Amino acid sequence: xxxxxxxxxxxxxxxINLAYxxxxxxxxxxxxxxxxxxxxxxxxxxQQEAVSSPGAWLTTVAGRICLxxxxxxxxxxxxxxxxxxxxxxxxxxxxxxxxxxxxESVTMAFLVTLEAMTPAxxxxxxxxxxxxxAFAEVAEITGRTPAxxxxxxxxxxxRVRDARPAAPAARxxxxxxxxxxxxxxxxxxxxxxxxxxxxxxxxxxxxxxxxALLPVEGGELVARYAADLAATGVxxxxxxxxxxxxxxxxxxxxxxxxxxxxxxxxxxxARIWAIRNPEKLRSWLG
Numbered sequence: 001x002x003x004x005x006x007x008x009x010x011x012x013x014x015x016i017n018l019a020y021x022x023x024x025x026x027x028x029x030x031x032x033x034x035x036x037x038x039x040x041x042x043x044x045x046x047q048q049e050a051v052s053s054p055g056a057w058l059t060t061v062a063g064r065i066c067l068x069x070x071x072x073x074x075x076x077x078x079x080x081x082x083x084x085x086x087x088x089x090x091x092x093x094x095x096x097x098x099x100x101x102x103x104e105s106v107t108m109a110f111l112v113t114l115e116a117m118t119p120a121x122x123x124x125x126x127x128x129x130x131x132x133x134a135f136a137e138v139a140e141i142t143g144r145t146p147a148x149x150x151x152x153x154x155x156x157x158x159r160v161r162d163a164r165p166a167a168p169a170a171r172x173x174x175x176x177x178x179x180x181x182x183x184x185x186x187x188x189x190x191x192x193x194x195x196x197x198x199x200x201x202x203x204x205x206x207x208x209x210x211x212a213l214l215p216v217e218g219g220e221l222v223a224r225y226a227a228d229l230a231a232t233g234v235x236x237x238x239x240x241x242x243x244x245x246x247x248x249x250x251x252x253x254x255x256x257x258x259x260x261x262x263x264x265x266x267x268x269x270a271r272i273w274a275i276r277n278p279e280k281l282r283s284w285l286g
Contacts, residue, residue, distance in 0.1 A: 008040060008054050015062045016099050021126050022066040023073070024086035024111045026100075026283055032069060036062040056137070063123060063141035070119035081207025083215065085273050086111040087280040088259045091241040102244035105130045108261040108273050111243070113163045117156050124149045125156035172264045173239075173246040179262075179269060180237050180248060183226050191223035196268040201225060203258075206277035222272065249284070256284055 015036060019029035039061055040048070051057045077084045086108060089100055104110060105126070114122050120142055127133040127141065128149070135146040135153070142149060175194060182190035199219040205211025216225050229235060229250075235257065238249040242261040250258040259281060263271035275281065 008037075008058065011055050011058050012037075013099055014055075015058060017101055018059065018126070018131060019062055019066055020089075020100055021105055021111075021114075021130060022063070022123060023069055024115060025280075026087050026089065027279070028069060028073075032062060032065045035065050059133075060137075060141050063127065067119055067123050067142065070122060074119070081205070082211055082213040083202050083204050084115070084206075085202060085204035085275050085280075086115070087283075088247075088261060088275050089243050090284050102241075104244075106243050107245050108243050109163065109263045109271070110160070112273065113160055117159060118152075120144065121152045121156040121159075124152035125160070128153045129157065171267070172262060175264055175267075175269055176246040176248060176262055177239060180239060183230050184237060186227050186230050188220075188223050188227050191226055192219050194269055195219035195222055196265065196270045199268070199270055199272070201272040201274060203274040204277050204280070206279065208278055209276050211274070211276045256281055259284065 012033060015033045016029055019032045020026055023029050023032065036058055040054070040058060043051075048054070088108065089102065089106065100106060114126070117125070123142055124135075124138050127138045128135060135149045138149040138153075139146045142152075144152070179191065179194050182194060197219045198217075199222050201212070201216040201222045203211035203216075212225070216222050234252055236251045238251060240247055240249045240259075242248075242259055245261065247262060248260040249256060250260065258274050258276045261273045261275070262269055263273075
């Protein structure tokens, strides 16, 4: 026989999925969900029983908390050392990733596109387009009218359409494998051939570890950047799945030094995201 709290507890996975997409950080998502439950359990029993749909109540509260976090995060990220990138997720076999459904809405490319949006645009797009909430429900969370939320989602959708379309995962895997082999061989010409001439590499060290503070722009410069890393001779490259897409792990002995995620367009690697900040690699340890 179920207890009244079981349906509420069962919403946790949904809330984590929602909060991670809204915030781009598993740590911040878990904090937001924890705060959501704290507010629920702060209600009296009578107040809880008066809530007709606890799931909808939890989603509304979580959405509002995430909206507030996004507002303050924009200020924090302006003070962030170097480039800020979303926190990468490991493959589904990992216990952390088991809580997140890996689909096109958690690819690094999509999350980076979300980062360029206003908090309200991001919330409207994710709630409506990814999770299927009606604009009336989105309005309840954002404190705006349904019409305003519809316009927010529309403008956010245009940003997504303007981003490069995702390539098939199988083709991505072939390119990443070829990139790994050329990188290990220190073959700059091969690396240049795999990269779009306008390719960029963005690194995130958070001021904690050394990383390029500005994006490396241009296929040849990205190739030389990778070749210089390979020349140190202390890194081991391991193929892995990053946010549901083919990626690479850079290991220095037993230490995970970085997680690299790739974006492919027109048969070449267009963007590389290199996450080095140890605080964003915790879910990969163990």
